Amino acid sequence: MIVSEEEFHPKRREDILRELIDLYAESIKMLAFTYVKNWSAAEDITQDVFIKCYEKMESFRGDSTYKTWLYKITRNKCIDYLKSKWYRSFIPTDFMKEKMETMDQLSTEEQVINKLDDIELSEKVLALPTKYREIIILFYYEELKMKEIQTLTNLNIDTIKTRLRRGKQMLQKNVERGYGNE
Amino acid sequence: MSDNLKYVRKSLNSTILKHGKMSSADKDRLYQTVIHHKVSKKRFSIAPVLSIAAIACFTLFIGSFVYKQIENKENPQNDLALINNQEEEDDKTTSKNEEQKNNNSSNLASFLYELKVMLQENNMSSSPIEDSAKEVGDFAKDNAYRFASIQKEEAILKKLQEIGKLGESLQEVDTDEKRINIMSDLDYVANQLVVIAEAKGIIDERNNIIKNLEYENLETWLKSVKESIHAESFKPYGNREAYERNIGNGANLYAKHYAALEDDTAIKDQLKEIAEVTNKIKKEEGEEKRTELLNTLDLMIDQLLEDR
Numbered sequence: 001m002i003v004s005e006e007e008f009h010p011k012r013r014e015d016i017l018r019e020l021i022d023l024y025a026e027s028i029k030m031l032a033f034t035y036v037k038n039w040s041a042a043e044d045i046t047q048d049v050f051i052k053c054y055e056k057m058e059s060f061r062g063d064s065t066y067k068t069w070l071y072k073i074t075r076n077k078c079i080d081y082l083k084s085k086w087y088r089s090f091i092p093t094d095f096m097k098e099k100m101e102t103m104d105q106l107s108t109e110e111q112v113i114n115k116l117d118d119i120e121l122s123e124k125v126l127a128l129p130t131k132y133r134e135i136i137i138l139f140y141y142e143e144l145k146m147k148e149i150q151t152l153t154n155l156n157i158d159t160i161k162t163r164l165r166r167g168k169q170m171l172q173k174n175v176e177r178g179y180g181n182e
Numbered sequence: 183m184s185d186n187l188k189y190v191r192k193s194l195n196s197t198i199l200k201h202g203k204m205s206s207a208d209k210d211r212l213y214q215t216v217i218h219h220k221v222s223k224k225r226f227s228i229a230p231v232l233s234i235a236a237i238a239c240f241t242l243f244i245g246s247f248v249y250k251q252i253e254n255k256e257n258p259q260n261d262l263a264l265i266n267n268q269e270e271e272d273d274k275t276t277s278k279n280e281e282q283k284n285n286n287s288s289n290l291a292s293f294l295y296e297l298k299v300m301l302q303e304n305n306m307s308s309s310p311i312e313d314s315a316k317e318v319g320d321f322a323k324d325n326a327y328r329f330a331s332i333q334k335e336e337a338i339l340k341k342l343q344e345i346g347k348l349g350e351s352l353q354e355v356d357t358d359e360k361r362i363n364i365m366s367d368l369d370y371v372a373n374q375l376v377v378i379a380e381a382k383g384i385i386d387e388r389n390n391i392i393k394n395l396e397y398e399n400l401e402t403w404l405k406s407v408k409e410s411i412h413a414e415s416f417k418p419y420g421n422r423e424a425y426e427r428n429i430g431n432g433a434n435l436y437a438k439h440y441a442a443l444e445d446d447t448a449i450k451d452q453l454k455e456i457a458e459v460t461n462k463i464k465k466e467e468g469e470e471k472r473t474e475l476l477n478t479l480d481l482m483i484d485q486l487l488e489d490r
Contacts, residue, residue: 017216021209030202034194039201050216116476118193121186126198140190175186 015142017054020066025050027142029110034137035078045077052077057179072152075134082130124174132167134160135160217398234258290338293325297345301369317341319352322368333383341375349350361399386443392435399488400440407433413479426472430463432481452486 028049032042052073060069123134138144138152149160204212300321304314326346330452333339348368355361397403407429416425434457441453459479466472 015219018213021213021216025209025212026202026204029204030194030199033199033202047212049211051219054216054219062286118197119187121193122198123191123196126274136187136190140187140192165268169221171187 003032008028008097013054013057016057017050020070021050023069024067028070031071031074031142032078032132034126034141036081041081045074045081047075048077064148068144068148068151071138071144074094119177124171126152126176128167128170132163132170135163136167136171139164259343265364277295281406290333291376291379291389292381293329293385294372295386295388297322297325297372298369298376301365301372304365311358311361315352315365319349320371321349322346322352323349337376337378338382338384340377341371344371345375387438390438390442392439397436397437400444401487403436403440404487407436408480408483423467423469423472425462426476427466429476430460430466434460434464449486449489450481452489454484458484 018047025046027043030045031038032045032049036045038041052063060066064072119132125133128136134153135149138149140148146157148159149155153160155163155166200402218310263415300318304311304318323346325351326342330339330346333342345368348364348371350360352364352368355364379385380389397406411431416422419425419428437453437457437460441450441457444450444453456479459475459482462474463475466475
């Protein structure tokens with residue numbers, strides 16, 4: 001999407017912002033959660049992303065889609081957050097709380113089995129190291145193309161492919177280990 | 183695994199990420215927050231405050247130093263006098279302490295030497311053992327306790343107390359056999375204390391004098407050491423290391439012996455240096471390092487022979 005100069009009239013900017021929030025706010029919040037594993041932090045990051053988007057809208061040159069641009073801002077915000085000292089002293093608990101609540105809501109046997117599979121897969125994906133997890137999420141969850149992931153992460157295609165392969169291998173190992181323990 | 187990952191979106195959306203869903207009201211709230219957000223909120227960070235504080239402290243420190251320097255330049259004479267007085271005072275205190283220390287140390291070393299001489303004379307004496315034993319006991323007890331009362335080194339203190347007790351026993355026992363045994367113990371403890379005291383720098387050179395010499399004079403000994411260094415055979419020793427370390431041991435004893443007898447201070451110093459090098463040779467296990475030390479010793483002997 002290429003935006004012309006006249007589109008940056010204040011009224012127009014607000015319209016674009018509203019549109020972007022409607023389209024991407026939810027997925028940005030979820031993407032942020034896959035990095036930081038904490039809903040409160042994910043909400044803050046989502047807010048920061050749109051504030052930055054609103055402030056820098058005029059400098060957006062349309063080299064990529066709004067979605068890729070917003071995801072890129074989200075990724076940078078999340079990495080900054082993960083690097084911060086505050087995060088290092090904080091133990092994410094939302095993920096475990098989530099799991100407990102989901103288990104409580106289960107009723108029939110079939111639902112239990114399906115849910116357990118879903119929970120296990122989600123748990124294993126989120127347990128991967130950040131650099132592998134983000135590629136798995138962007139490729140399989142966000143269903144972005146390699147080229148889009150490259151724009152977003154500034155990594156070269158070979159590195160992305162390697163991380164994707166390595167991430168899958170680690171996931172495979174973790175799942176097998178899970179079955180082994182059972 | 184790739185098949186499983188195809189369902190990762192479904193799995194995540196139905197479990198962990200389901201709480202991430204946003205209603206229209208949530209989105210509207212977000213929109214309002216962004217629109218009304220004026221200035222990016224910045225988290226308070228302690229780092230810049232600390233940096234500024236550190237720079238301020240550093241500037242103050244440098245500033246005060248420069249100020250003092252300028253002030254000193256303005257009143258150089260007063261300060262110079264003050265510094266000289268201070269230095270003189272320091273020198274006096276240091277030299278007094280050192281003098282005191284040397285005095286105590288040399289007295290202790292002299293006591294040990296004299297005690298050893300008394301014990302040796304006693305062995306060779308034909309007079310009744312009871313009298314001389316009492317004399318040795320008296321001398322050992324009085325001096326050992328006297329030095330013990332001013333001694334701070336624990337190892338030395340312990341040995342002095344042992345000597346004191348043996349001295350007391352020597353006065354109390356009633357048979358010659360017991361007297362001989364105690365004097366033998368006394369000689370043994372005195373020798374131990376000589377070594378301990380030497381390690382602490384308390385030395386009486388007379389303790390280093392060897393009674394039965396193998397060499398006619400200093401020159402003969404020096405030449406003999408040189409021959410030993412350059413000898414190809416290491417017999418009767420089992421290997422080269424044992425042979426070379428024995429050279430170090432023997433040369434160390436003789437270097438200290440000749441240093442104790444030497445009047446010429448330059449030669450005396452050279453002999454003391456040789457004693458230090460040979461002490462290292464007798465302890466050195468590394469072949470390379472030992473060879474290096476033996477070469478140094480060889481050169482030192484050449485220099486000494488030339489100076490004499």
